[in-house]
Amino acid sequence: MPELPEVETTVRNLARSGLIGSIVTEIEVLWDGSIQGERAEHFRSRLLGRRLRAISRRGKYLWFQFSGMQHLLVHLRMSGSFRVRGWSEQSDPYERVLLHFDKGVLAFRDVRKFGRILLTTNPEEVLRRLGREPFDWELTPELFHALLSKRGKMVKALLLDQTFLAGLGNIYTDETLYRAGIHPKRPGNSLLPEEAYRLLDAIRFVLSAAIENGGTSLGEGKGNFRSHDRPGGYQNYLQVVQHSGEPCPRCNTLIERTTVSQRSTCYCPQCQPFTHNPQH
DNA sequence: AGTGGCCCCTGGCGGC
DNA sequence: TGCCGCCAGGGGCCAC
Numbered sequence: 001m002p003e004l005p006e007v008e009t010t011v012r013n014l015a016r017s018g019l020i021g022s023i024v025t026e027i028e029v030l031w032d033g034s035i036q037g038e039r040a041e042h043f044r045s046r047l048l049g050r051r052l053r054a055i056s057r058r059g060k061y062l063w064f065q066f067s068g069m070q071h072l073l074v075h076l077r078m079s080g081s082f083r084v085r086g087w088s089e090q091s092d093p094y095e096r097v098l099l100h101f102d103k104g105v106l107a108f109r110d111v112r113k114f115g116r117i118l119l120t121t122n123p124e125e126v127l128r129r130l131g132r133e134p135f136d137w138e139l140t141p142e143l144f145h146a147l148l149s150k151r152g153k154m155v156k157a158l159l160l161d162q163t164f165l166a167g168l169g170n171i172y173t174d175e176t177l178y179r180a181g182i183h184p185k186r187p188g189n190s191l192l193p194e195e196a197y198r199l200l201d202a203i204r205f206v207l208s209a210a211i212e213n214g215g216t217s218l219g220e221g222k223g224n225f226r227s228h229d230r231p232g233g234y235q236n237y238l239q240v241v242q243h244s245g246e247p248c249p250r251c252n253t254l255i256e257r258t259t260v261s262q263r264s265t266c267y268c269p270q271c272q273p274f275t276h277n278p279q280h
Numbered sequence: 281a282g283t284g285g286c287c288c289c290t291g292g293c294g295g296c
Numbered sequence: 297t298g299c300c301g302c303c304a305g306g307g308g309c310c311a312c
Binding site: 002003077078079160162170263264 | 306
Binding site: 033077078079111112113114151152153154157261262 | 283289290
């Protein structure tokens with residue numbers, strides 16, 4: 001499931017694809033539902049002939065900047081991915097939107113059709129709703145603790161809330177809370193400063209490691225994450241996700257599975273006690 | 281402010 | 297072999 005590391009991996013691969021600087025020569029919308037806020041034909045006419053200037057990321061959004069003040073925001077949601085291929089190369093049945101460039105085709109594929117593409121002249125309208133980037137240098141440990149201490153929500157729900165912090169999804173919240181030794185149901189405002197500091201460290205550590213490994217690709221299914229057809233490698237480093245019922249790598253207690261915010265949640269009841277955890 | 285429910289959508293999987 | 301029903305999951309929206 002694309003979270004920050006998978007989106008970042010996608011951006012890095014796209015940046016190396018050679019498309020930046022070239023012009024959109026044709027657009028095929030194969031599934032209208034992928035286009036947000038306007039009809040496919042209108043989308044097509046606005047983007048046709050534009051030059052791709054830059055590709056970046058904000059939270060879980062991919063951000064394509066085109067000439068003429070056109071910005072394409074793409075949210076991959078559950079199963080979206082990109083692939084760059086030659087015009088004559090085999091298409092696949094899950095391609096939803098195709099942007100043709102002189103150098104090849106940028107294909108948005110999305111098995112579950114949850115992904116969304118928004119063309120806008122004012123990307124901030126969407127992006128300003130997002131919380132801070134986890135690697136934002138202005139997000140100090142002290143600030144992170146202050147933000148947490150204002151909220152009574154369960155800490156996992158906060159980490160999943162994109163307006164609180166941008167980029168974490170179900171996999172990395174669990175891995176992060178495990179690394180920090182914090183129970184997912186602890187209210188945000190119950191975390192002591194040292195715990196908040198530990199949590200921010202864990203977020204950065206886990207996300208960095210995941211990015212270095214090209215993200216996480218679970219299973220072999222058609223909807224699982226691939227950037228440019230390449231699976232990531234971080235699934236080999238998961239500590240609790242996908243390991244419920246197995247012994248904790250640190251203390252051998254069996255990993256438990258519960259539900260937080262309608263999300264399946266894995267944690268170690270020994271390493272992540274519900275009470276304040278000073279020893280970690 | 282917080283929680284919970286529903287919806288979108290499809291492949292995968294367990295059960296029979 | 298094959299059909300059926302259920303599940304996962306990000307985020308938007310709504311009710312309480």
